Amino acid sequence: MTGEGTNTYIIGTGDVCIIDPGPESDAHFQALLNALAQRGRLRKILVTHSHLDHSPLARRLARHSGAPILAYGNSSAGRTDRMNGLADSGQAGGGEGVDHSFHADRTLKDNESIRLGADVLRAIWTPGHFGNHLCFEWRGAVFSGDHVMGWSSTLVSPPDGDMGAYMRSLDRLKAEAPRRLYPGHGAPVDAPRDRIVELRQHRQMREDAILTQLLIGPRTIAQLVAQIYCDTPPSLQPAASRNIFAHLIDLEERGVVKSSPEMSPGAIFSRCERE
Numbered sequence: 206m207t208g209e210g211t212n213t214y215i216i217g218t219g220d221v222c223i224i225d226p227g228p229e230s231d232a233h234f235q236a237l238l239n240a241l242a243q244r245g246r247l248r249k250i251l252v253t254h255s256h257l258d259h260s261p262l263a264r265r266l267a268r269h270s271g272a273p274i275l276a277y278g279n280s281s282a283g284r285t286d287r288m289n290g291l292a293d294s295g296q297a298g299g300g301e302g303v304d305h306s307f308h309a310d311r312t313l314k315d316n317e318s319i320r321l322g323a324d325v326l327r328a329i330w331t332p333g334h335f336g337n338h339l340c341f342e343w344r345g346a347v348f349s350g351d352h353v354m355g356w357s358s359t360l361v362s363p364p365d366g367d368m369g370a371y372m373r374s375l376d377r378l379k380a381e382a383p384r385r386l387y388p389g390h391g392a393p394v395d396a397p398r399d400r401i402v403e404l405r406q407h408r409q410m411r412e413d414a415i416l417t418q419l420l421i422g423p424r425t426i427a428q429l430v431a432q433i434y435c436d437t438p439p440s441l442q443p444a445a446s447r448n449i450f451a452h453l454i455d456l457e458e459r460g461v462v463k464s465s466p467e468m469s470p471g472a473i474f475s476r477c478e479r480e
Contacts, residue, residue, distance in 0.1 A: 211258045212389055213237065214348060215244055220322040222249040222272075224341060224348050225389055226262035234262055238269075248321060252276040252309070253350030253389060254335040257302035264306075273310035275319065276337060277328070280307050280365075283336030287458065288364035296364060296469055303365060313339060331378060333371025334359045340378065347383040347397070355400060356391035358407055362447035368408070368455040375405050412452055416476065419462065423475040426450055446470065 213233070214224040221244050227233050241247055247270040252260045255276070263274045277283055280303050284292070313319070315330035319341075327342040331352045341348040351359055352374060361368050379401045386394035394400050414433045418424050426446050430437075434445040450470050456462035464472040 210390070212387070212391075214387060215240055216326070216343065217245065217321050217324060219245040220248045221245045222251055222319075222321050222326070223247060223266070224251045225253055225259045225350070226250060226266050228258050229261040229265070234265060237262075237266065241270075246270075247272045249319065250274045251319070251326070251339075251341060252307075253340065253348070253352075254338040255280045255304040255307035256335060256351070257304050259350070259389060260304045260307045267310070274308075275311050275313050275328075276307075276309040277330060277339050278309060278312050278337050280305055280337065282312075283330070283332045283338070284364060285336075285367060285370070287454070288336065288367055291364040291454075291468070294469075329377070329381065331374035333367055333374045334361060335365050336367065336370075338374075342381065342383070345383065346385040346387060347378065347381060348388075349378070349383075349386040349394070350389045353378060353386055353394065353397070353401060353404060354388040354391050355386075355394040358404060360444050360448065361451040362444070363451050363454055366447070366451050368451035369458060371451075372405065372408060372455075375401055408452075411448065412456070415449065415452055415456070416461070419474060419476045423465075423473045425473055426453070426470055429474075 211225060211227040213227050216222050250263050250266055250272050252263055267274050313328040317328045319326040329340040329342060331338050331340050334351045338350055338352055340350055340352055361371050379398060383397045386397045415429060418429055418432055426449050429449050430442055430445050434442060437445055453462055453474055457464060461477055462474055463477050464474050
C-alpha cells in the first residue's frame with residue numbers, strides 16, 4: 206500500500222527540515238545523512254502522521270542530529286470519542302501499522318507556523334486517514350502525507366481512520382487552493398483541486414453503492430465487499446473491508462444506517478427507516 210515507498214522531503218539550505226523520515230531502515234537512514242551533508246544542518250523533523258512507513262526513523266534521526274520532532278501528537282491524538290470507544294472495545298486493526306511508541310518533542314496546533322530560517326511552513330490538521338495527520342503548507346504548495354495522493358485513494362481504517370473526518374479534511378484542503386501537492390507516496394500532484402474533487406467523488410460513489418446494497422436488504426461487510434469490490438484482487442480485500450467499515454460508521458453517525466447487535470466489523474447493517 207506504499208507504492209514505490211515513502212517519500213522523505215528535505216526543505217531548505219543551511220538550516221533544513223525533514224518531512225516524514227520514513228520507516229526504520231539502516232539504508233534509508235544513511236541515505237538521509239548523505240543528503241543532509243550536502244544541504245545543511247537539520248533543525249526540525251516534521252511528521253505527517255505516525256504510521257510505521259512514515260514516523261519510526263524520526264527518533265533515531267533526532268538522537269543523531271539533536272533536532273526536535275514536531276507533530277500533532279502521539280498515535281491516539283486527534284481521535285473522536287467514538288473512535289476511542291471503538292479502540293477500547295478492540296475494533297482496531299487492518300490498517301497500515303501504527304507506530305505506538307511515537308511521541309513528539311513539540312506538538313503542533315492547526316494553522317501553527319513553523320519557522321525555518323527566513324522561511325515559514327504552516328501545519329494543517331487533516332484527520333481522516335489518521336487522527337494525528339498533518340499536512341504542511343510551504344510557499345503555496347502542500348506536503349499532503351497520505352491524505353491526498355495521485356496514484357491511489359487513501360485507506361481509511363477505523364479507529365485510526367475516520368471517514369467523516371476524511372471528507373471534511375478533503376474540503377479543508379480544497380479550500381486551501383494549493384498550487385501543488387507533494388504526497389507521502391508517489392509523484393507530485395500538479396492539479397490538486399481536480400484530484401481532491403476526484404477523490405471526493407470516489408468516496409461518494411462507494412457510499413452510494415453501500416446504500417444501494419442495503420436497500421435490497423441487510424448485509425454484512427463481507428457481503429458488501431463481495432458485491433462492491435468484485436474486481437478487487439483478494440490481497441486488497443481486507444483493506445476494502447476497512448474502508449467499508451469506515452463508511453458504515455459515518456453513515457450510522459448520520460442516522461442513515463444501523464448496526465446489529467452493535468457497531469463492529471462482524472455486525473449486520475441495514476438502512477434506517479425514514480419517517
